[in-house]
Amino acid sequence: MLGKGLKRKLEQEEENDLKKMDPHQEVMPTCYWLQRQTVLTLSLLKLHSRPAHSDPGLARRVLITNTLRHIQEELRVEAVLLPQSLPNAGSPSGAVDRERPASAKSPSHTENSLTPVSLLEEDRHLFLSLQSSVAIHTAPSVSKNCPSLSNIKDSFTSALAEIEDLCPAVGITTSLTCPSLSTESDTPSSLTMNQDVPDITCYSDTTAISNKFRHTEPVHESMESNMDSALFQFTPSLLDSAQSLFNHCPSLLADFSLDDFLFTEIDNILFDNTACSSSLSASSGSSKVVSMVRDDFVKTLTSGVSQAALPSSQTFKLDLNDLDHIMEVLVGS
Amino acid sequence: VSGDGDGQSRWCLSQVKGAVDDDVAEADIISAVEFNHSGELLATGDRGGRIVIFQQEQESKNIPQCRAEYNVYSTFQSHEPEFDYLKSLEIEEKINKIRWLPQKNAAHFLLSTNDKTIKLWKISERDKRPEGYNLKEEDGRYRHPSSLTTLRVPVFQPMNLMVEASPRRVYANAHTYHINSISVNSDNETYLSADDLRINLWHLDFTDRSFNIVDIKPSNMEELTEVITASEFHPLQCNTFVYGSSKGTVRLCDMRASALCDQHSKLFEEPEDPSTRSFFSEIISSISDVKFSHSGRYMMTRDYLTLKIWDLHMESQPVETYQVHGFLRSKLCSLYENDCIFDKFECCWKGDDSEVMTGSYNNFFRMFNRDAQRDLTLEASWENCSPGYPLKTWRVCAGSRRKRNEIGVDCLDFSRKILYTSWHPQDNVVALATVNNLYIFQEKLNPEF
Numbered sequence: 001m002l003g004k005g006l007k008r009k010l011e012q013e014e015e016n017d018l019k020k021m022d023p024h025q026e027v028m029p030t031c032y033w034l035q036r037q038t039v040l041t042l043s044l045l046k047l048h049s050r051p052a053h054s055d056p057g058l059a060r061r062v063l064i065t066n067t068l069r070h071i072q073e074e075l076r077v078e079a080v081l082l083p084q085s086l087p088n089a090g091s092p093s094g095a096v097d098r099e100r101p102a103s104a105k106s107p108s109h110t111e112n113s114l115t116p117v118s119l120l121e122e123d124r125h126l127f128l129s130l131q132s133s134v135a136i137h138t139a140p141s142v143s144k145n146c147p148s149l150s151n152i153k154d155s156f157t158s159a160l161a162e163i164e165d166l167c168p169a170v171g172i173t174t175s176l177t178c179p180s181l182s183t184e185s186d187t188p189s190s191l192t193m194n195q196d197v198p199d200i201t202c203y204s205d206t207t208a209i210s211n212k213f214r215h216t217e218p219v220h221e222s223m224e225s226n227m228d229s230a231l232f233q234f235t236p237s238l239l240d241s242a243q244s245l246f247n248h249c250p251s252l253l254a255d256f257s258l259d260d261f262l263f264t265e266i267d268n269i270l271f272d273n274t275a276c277s278s279s280l281s282a283s284s285g286s287s288k289v290v291s292m293v294r295d296d297f298v299k300t301l302t303s304g305v306s307q308a309a310l311p312s313s314q315t316f317k318l319d320l321n322d323l324d325h326i327m328e329v330l331v332g333s
Numbered sequence: 334v335s336g337d338g339d340g341q342s343r344w345c346l347s348q349v350k351g352a353v354d355d356d357v358a359e360a361d362i363i364s365a366v367e368f369n370h371s372g373e374l375l376a377t378g379d380r381g382g383r384i385v386i387f388q389q390e391q392e393s394k395n396i397p398q399c400r401a402e403y404n405v406y407s408t409f410q411s412h413e414p415e416f417d418y419l420k421s422l423e424i425e426e427k428i429n430k431i432r433w434l435p436q437k438n439a440a441h442f443l444l445s446t447n448d449k450t451i452k453l454w455k456i457s458e459r460d461k462r463p464e465g466y467n468l469k470e471e472d473g474r475y476r477h478p479s480s481l482t483t484l485r486v487p488v489f490q491p492m493n494l495m496v497e498a499s500p501r502r503v504y505a506n507a508h509t510y511h512i513n514s515i516s517v518n519s520d521n522e523t524y525l526s527a528d529d530l531r532i533n534l535w536h537l538d539f540t541d542r543s544f545n546i547v548d549i550k551p552s553n554m555e556e557l558t559e560v561i562t563a564s565e566f567h568p569l570q571c572n573t574f575v576y577g578s579s580k581g582t583v584r585l586c587d588m589r590a591s592a593l594c595d596q597h598s599k600l601f602e603e604p605e606d607p608s609t610r611s612f613f614s615e616i617i618s619s620i621s622d623v624k625f626s627h628s629g630r631y632m633m634t635r636d637y638l639t640l641k642i643w644d645l646h647m648e649s650q651p652v653e654t655y656q657v658h659g660f661l662r663s664k665l666c667s668l669y670e671n672d673c674i675f676d677k678f679e680c681c682w683k684g685d686d687s688e689v690m691t692g693s694y695n696n697f698f699r700m701f702n703r704d705a706q707r708d709l710t711l712e713a714s715w716e717n718c719s720p721g722y723p724l725k726t727w728r729v730c731a732g733s734r735r736k737r738n739e740i741g742v743d744c745l746d747f748s749r750k751i752l753y754t755s756w757h758p759q760d761n762v763v764a765l766a767t768v769n770n771l772y773i774f775q776e777k778l779n780p781e782f
Contacts, residue, residue: 058560
């Protein structure tokens with residue numbers, strides 16, 4: 001992270017011309033997206049945790065929210081710029097084998113907006129791929145994400161061992177799913193990944209893995225399920241730590257009551273307390289959507305908040321609509 | 334470029350106040366530093382809501398070398414922690430700002446504020462007391478008039494100096510959001526207080542009313558993208574004030590134009606350099622402090638990486654820009670992660686406006702000589718400098734250090750930061766606060782070794 005400032009300048013210019021890229025060129029954009037992912041995750045975490053001195057300053061929240069909005073806008077623009085179908089949407093995924101069949105056929109994902117599992121291998125680019133695929137499918141309501149999430153988990157359960165056999169750096173694979181904070185060995189935060197994972201700072205390592213996969217044709221099918229199982233491995237702990245997050249941020253479930261609305265300045269509630277005030281959308285079905293989003297969201301967050309062994313591997317599950325909903329919740333709609 | 338060629342400056346450590354051990358209680362962390370208008374008094378506020386006032390050493394204040402000797406003059410509890418029951422929020426007692434009023438009589442007055450309440454304190458001396466009452470004994474017991482045989486006139490006798498601080502006004506309940514600035518007007522009758530979204534104008538005598546002069550709160554809070562971060566009255570024109578925002582703009586307003594100064598008279602904003610754009614561009618552009626020069630001609634703004642001097646007549650760009658710690662530009666993501674990117678550094682002018690100063694990390698502070706276009710990096714560390722001896726200047730280098738007065742960027746300690754600084758209005762004496770201590774430095778024109 002500390003040495004990436006220079007690369008980032010180049011990346012930004014590259015990214016504007018983003019079309020199909022050869023693997024070599026993708027070193028830069030990868031780092032840019034990596035950092036964007038990091039910033040996104042950090043921002044979400046910051047908005048949901050109290051700073052050290054328990055001073056939830058409005059200025060700080062506004063700055064973090066603006067940073068999030070900026071990233072959201074970028075993602076939206078990119079989603080528009082990448083209108084092709086899934087394999088192409090994986091164009092940033094460079095070296096990964098594009099001949100692998102687009103797993104839109106994957107039964108677990110037919111009816112929903114989630115990215116086919118084949119693209120999920122592009123751990124670094126998961127987020128971007130997810131965005132583009134979501135834009136394509138014009139993702140329906142958020143609630144569909146839940147069943148698809150569980151579908152992913154199920155299919156992932158099947159062949160984790162296989163993936164480990166395939167790739168000695170399965171740690172690398174997992175680290176690729178957790179782009180946010182794991183690439184810095186000197187990151188002081190507790191969000192750093194477990195240190196056994198090889199330190200990936202650049203796309204070139206992904207190339208190595210991808211090459212390995214390319215050579216093992218029959219593995220493609222199991223790759224999907226492997227990824228599924230890899231993800232599923234994360235989810236139990238996530239579910240566990242979801243609870244801890246709720247306990248950790250009690251203001252998430254602030255005891256808002258009718259009295260609060262009657263006697264307090266509403267805008268203070270919206271901004272002075274934590275951003276995620278779910279009860280404010282208590283009316284009708286929207287609350288369901290919001291709470292579902294919040295569940296996913298919480299899992300996403302807990303992946304960062306919880307132990308080092310579980311980095312934010314689930315962040316890639318956020319699709320653009322999720323992000324929209326999250327932004328709405330954060331600013332208290 | 335470091336100041337003097339030999340790596341030494343003319344600045345010397347004069348005094349260090351506060352505990353010298355590393356374990357500092359949260360309440361003792363200094364959060365405000367301010368010289369009064371004569372420089373005789375130096376006030377500090379801390380997170381525990383206390384104010385400690387230091388006074389220049391009276392006997393030696395005419396000796397040039399000893400003008401930077403300050404002793405404790407008065408200590409009092411300014412603000413207490415409060416609890417807002419409606420919102421279930423604690424109101425911190427931390428002192429955010431201290432501003433002195435110009436002295437009108439023997440007593441000294443200052444304004445101090447926490448997040449919600451401003452208080453006017455009177456600090457007065459008592460060094461005499463009346464003695465020789467007819468009806469009262471020395472120990473306070475009353476004498477019966479029938480026991481009197483003679484009468485005498487009470488006289489004032491000298492006593493040990495007692496410094497009393499009493500709250501004369503409490504200006505409360507005018508701010509929904511956290512107060513970040515207070516500024517006394519040059520008319521010496523009014524002052525402004527600014528929070529994240531509003532600026533209020535007060536008359537010093539009246540606590541039950543204040544006038545809102547700036548309100549940037551949107552009708553729909555979801556649309557909020559910008560907050561007020563700092564505000565100050567012009568030192569000479571009582572109708573003019575400025576406020577800085579989190580988006581890096583400074584607006585100058587004229588209170589003669591309208592009652593509500595939402596429309597600015599001038600907007601100071603430097604166009605962004607597209608080559609340095611990053612995710613953190615907005616955050617690092619946020620104005621953390623704004624200070625007028627003593628002359629009233631210029632204005633200085635501090636954002637995360639730079640100090641900018643603006644000519645009030647030119648809004649399009651600053652006339653001078655100084656890099657405080659530009660080497661941090663490549664580390665913004667880490668600084669975002671550990672929250673250091675939100676640190677609000679203050680800045681100050683020298684009395685003759687020829688130099689400016691601000692703090693940095695690793696207990697470094699930076700001085701910029703505007704005339705000579707030179708800058709210094711000095712360290713506030715009682716372990717590394719002997720009182721009275723010139724401080725060595727530092728350089729921060731990108732890689733590993735090669736010389737003795739160099740330090741690598743990666744070796745900087747971001748937990749040691751100097752946020753609060755104040756420059757003596759007449760002398761070359763500066764006071765600054767590290768997390769643990771208050772440091773007072775003096776520049777010696779003829780340093781003795």
